Amino acid sequence: MEQQLKDAMRSRHTVRKYKDQVLPDDIRTSLENRVNDLNGRLGLAIRLISSDKDPLNTMGKFFLGGKGVKNFFILASESSKQDESLGYASADLMLFAQTLGLNTWWIGGTFNKKYIAGLAPDKNVVGIVVVGYGEESGKPHKSKPEDKVSSYSGDAPEWFKNGIEAALLAPTALNRQQFNIAGGGNKVRLTYQDGFLGAVDKGIVKYHFELGAGRENFSWE
Numbered sequence: 001m002e003q004q005l006k007d008a009m010r011s012r013h014t015v016r017k018y019k020d021q022v023l024p025d026d027i028r029t030s031l032e033n034r035v036n037d038l039n040g041r042l043g044l045a046i047r048l049i050s051s052d053k054d055p056l057n058t059m060g061k062f063f064l065g066g067k068g069v070k071n072f073f074i075l076a077s078e079s080s081k082q083d084e085s086l087g088y089a090s091a092d093l094m095l096f097a098q099t100l101g102l103n104t105w106w107i108g109g110t111f112n113k114k115y116i117a118g119l120a121p122d123k124n125v126v127g128i129v130v131v132g133y134g135e136e137s138g139k140p141h142k143s144k145p146e147d148k149v150s151s152y153s154g155d156a157p158e159w160f161k162n163g164i165e166a167a168l169l170a171p172t173a174l175n176r177q178q179f180n181i182a183g184g185g186n187k188v189r190l191t192y193q194d195g196f197l198g199a200v201d202k203g204i205v206k207y208h209f210e211l212g213a214g215r216e217n218f219s220w221e
Contacts, residue, residue, distance in 0.1 A: 001099075005211055008098035009169050013138025015103035018068035021133045022051055027100055031131070034096050035073065038089040045076040045123050046089060048131075066105070072130045074116060075200075076123035086126050087203025091170065093129060095211075103134030106171050108197050126200050141175050143168040149177060153184035159217040160188070166212020170205045173197040179205050188213075189221040 023031075028050055035046050050071045073093055075086045094104040108127040116125055150164045160183050167181060178193035179202065190209065192202035206220075 002211070004099045005092075005095045006166075008095040009166060009208065009211060011137070012094060012098040012104065013140055014105050014171065015134035015136065015138040016066050016105055016130075017135040018070065018103070018130070018132040019135055020068055020070070023071055023102075023132070027102070030100060031093075031097065034093060038092060042082075042085045042089055043077070044082060044085060044089055045078060045120065046086070046093075047074045047076060047120060048072075049074060049119060066110075066130075068132070068135070069130050071132050072128045074120045074123075074125060075127050075129065076120040076125045078124065080124050082124065083126055083197075083199035084203040084206070087197075087200035088207045089203075090127075090129055090200070091204040091207035093131075094171075097131045101133075102131050103138065105130040108173055108200070126197065141171070144177050149179055150181045150183075152182070156183065157217075159213045163188075163209040163213030163218075166208045167205050170201075170208040172201040172204065176201075181205075181209060183218070186218045187221050188218045 028048070031048050035048050038044060039046055048071070073090070075090050077083075077086055090106060094106065097104050106127060106129050111128055113125075116128065146161075146164050146168065149168065152160055164181060167179065168177065172178070173196055178195070178198070180191050182189045188209070190202065190206055192198050192205065
């Protein structure tokens with residue numbers, strides 16, 4: 001599965017237009033099992049909503065071109081102190097969905113918050129991840145040069161380089177990539193600029209770096 005997730009990391013791109021196609025029972029069950037595992041390990045309250053109404057507001061659809069949204073994860077927790085964990089979990093869900101032949105779209109603002117709040121009452125909701133069969137596979141996003149987001153004390157080992165490459169593939173709010181990853185020996189420190197969805201983005205980047213670098217090769221500071 002790890003290699004499948006790595007392959008998915010390179011093939012996953014944002015997709016905003018979806019086919020009017022119901023998720024097969026086995027696919028939906030696999031997604032729900034993944035959600036349950038993440039909720040149990042990380043103490044979250046993520047939900048999969050399947051074949052529901054379109055949660056995007058009219059303005060969001062107009063500006064972002066959303067179409068055919070039927071299935072989505074609600075990224076929810078008990079507290080805003082868990083935002084980084086929600087980002088981490090959302091990265092896993094997006095790549096896992098990609099391994100199942102699905103496409104995804106991370107949305108942090110342009111959805112009907114009142115409607116979503118009704119589906120996750122009294123929860124901290126940071127966004128939703130649309131999932132389904134896309135009308136196309138999406139396009140790669142632009143990335144910053146590696147030396148603008150990372151540094152290493154001495155000659156960087158291959159695992160660190162692989163981790164940075166993976167981190168630059170991570171989706172972040174407005175594609176800002178406002179993170180810095182510094183390494184030395186087998187220690188790595190990840191910092192992210194404060195701001196809109198900053199903690200969530202940090203979790204997404206953290207997941208990608210771990211997948212690319214190999215968790216066995218380093219420890220976080």
